[in-house]
Amino acid sequence: MQTNASPNASADSAAPAASANATGTPGATDTIANAAPPVGGQIVRPAARAAGAPAAPEQVRRAPKVSLHDHLDGGLRPGTVAELAAEIGYADRLPTTDPEELGRWFRDAADSGSLERYLEGFAHTCAVMQTREGLIRVAAEAVEDLAADGVVYGELRYAPEQHLERGLSLTEVIEAVNEGCRLGERRAAEAGRRIRVGVLASAMRQAKRSREIAELADAYRERGVVGFDIAGPENGFPPALHQEAFDFLRFNGDHITIHAGEAYGLPSIREALHRCHAERIGHGAAIVEDITPIGEGGAEGYRLGRVASWVRDSRTCLELCPTSNLQTGVCSSYAEHPLGLLASLGFRVTVNTDNRLMSGTSLSEEFIHMVAAFGWSLADIERMTVDAAESAFLPLDERRELIEEVIRPGFAALAD
Numbered sequence: 001m002q003t004n005a006s007p008n009a010s011a012d013s014a015a016p017a018a019s020a021n022a023t024g025t026p027g028a029t030d031t032i033a034n035a036a037p038p039v040g041g042q043i044v045r046p047a048a049r050a051a052g053a054p055a056a057p058e059q060v061r062r063a064p065k066v067s068l069h070d071h072l073d074g075g076l077r078p079g080t081v082a083e084l085a086a087e088i089g090y091a092d093r094l095p096t097t098d099p100e101e102l103g104r105w106f107r108d109a110a111d112s113g114s115l116e117r118y119l120e121g122f123a124h125t126c127a128v129m130q131t132r133e134g135l136i137r138v139a140a141e142a143v144e145d146l147a148a149d150g151v152v153y154g155e156l157r158y159a160p161e162q163h164l165e166r167g168l169s170l171t172e173v174i175e176a177v178n179e180g181c182r183l184g185e186r187r188a189a190e191a192g193r194r195i196r197v198g199v200l201a202s203a204m205r206q207a208k209r210s211r212e213i214a215e216l217a218d219a220y221r222e223r224g225v226v227g228f229d230i231a232g233p234e235n236g237f238p239p240a241l242h243q244e245a246f247d248f249l250r251f252n253g254d255h256i257t258i259h260a261g262e263a264y265g266l267p268s269i270r271e272a273l274h275r276c277h278a279e280r281i282g283h284g285a286a287i288v289e290d291i292t293p294i295g296e297g298g299a300e301g302y303r304l305g306r307v308a309s310w311v312r313d314s315r316t317c318l319e320l321c322p323t324s325n326l327q328t329g330v331c332s333s334y335a336e337h338p339l340g341l342l343a344s345l346g347f348r349v350t351v352n353t354d355n356r357l358m359s360g361t362s363l364s365e366e367f368i369h370m371v372a373a374f375g376w377s378l379a380d381i382e383r384m385t386v387d388a389a390e391s392a393f394l395p396l397d398e399r400r401e402l403i404e405e406v407i408r409p410g411f412a413a414l415a416d
């Protein structure tokens with residue numbers, strides 16, 4: 001789920017793609033100017049899953065995990081929302097100041113199917129993230145909460161432009177969040193947990209600051225910001241609206257992930273990949289529109305269209321978020337979540353939380369839902385965790401170190 005996204009915008013309900021652009025050249029940017037991609041591509045068969053019994057919930061919680069898609073403004077502790085609101089005179093705007101009731105209210109709002117209630121949740125969290133102290137605290141606690149859940153590497157994303165209401169500048173926002181992340185890492189280390197966190201700077205797709213945010217992401221690349229993203233309503237705001245930002249980042253060798261194929265269909269993924277240089281796709285659930293079963297229930301394999309083929313062949317990481325995807329109507333049960341099929345067909349899929357507060361979840365809980373749905377073993381989860389680490393926006397040596405010195409030994413210890 002994206003900040004300010006529609007809670008009920010299913011992949012199927014997306015408006016039809018804009019008229020065909022026969023030349024394939026970048027065209028109007030107010031709609032996705034892609035025709036449906038040509039059919040064709042390859043036929044693949046589901047692979048046998050890694051051996052082993054379904055992972056036990058306690059093993060999942062203790063396993064070293066990698067989190068690539070987690071919104072800072074979607075993961076506050078309810079008690080922190082209430083306390084920060086009291087400090088800045090916002091408490092009377094909250095539906096309740098009781099932490100337990102407030103936590104329930106956020107989850108219910110995200111489940112309600114009401115766009116107004118859903119957006120109200122993010123309005124409240126952003127409202128209390130407008131001061132340096134508030135941002136430091138929220139970022140530090142996010143890192144501590146990830147570490148307590150067994151996350152060893154995480155990327156937290158947020159849109160700096162949404163935190164300027166009380167006079168902070170964009171650079172002050174970025175520096176406060178970075179300071180909070182370092183504080184959280186130190187506190188986690190003191191508690192005996194090793195975690196490292198990078199930040200993704202998001203630009204809001206319905207706004208016009210993406211070039212500015214891209215330049216900031218680039219400027220802070222060696223200082224905590226590991227990549228760039230666009231978030232917000234997908235339908236009506238295609239990635240190519242921000243072409244200038246993406247071209248700037250690509251030319252400077254910065255990392256890019258793009259929310260696509262969550263509330264809008266396959267054309268959004270295609271544009272994100274092939275025009276806007278996305279290395280990873282936020283959600284990407286709509287990739288299943290490009291996968292056709294052959295025979296009853298895929299008994300004779302699956303035919304991949306060209307977009308799905310490219311995603312699979314290039315090992316492009318899809319950042320899927322099961323509970324959030326359920327809340328936005330991508331699927332109607334965990335058992336129907338595209339993760340099951342995509343994992344079996346060899347796509348590089350990762351499990352993520354999106355908004356821990358609004359979905360009332362953690363990365364462990366998301367994996368536990370997937371184990372219940374698909375019977376994933378510890379070996380399956382280890383493979384996905386290694387894939388997530390390979391897709392992290394870190395230098396090669398650091399990714400290798402993360403895998404060889406943290407993830408592999410962590411899983412080996414669980415199997416003993």
Ligand SMILES: [Zn+2]
Pocket residue numbers: 001002003069071259282354
């Ligand atoms: Zn998201």
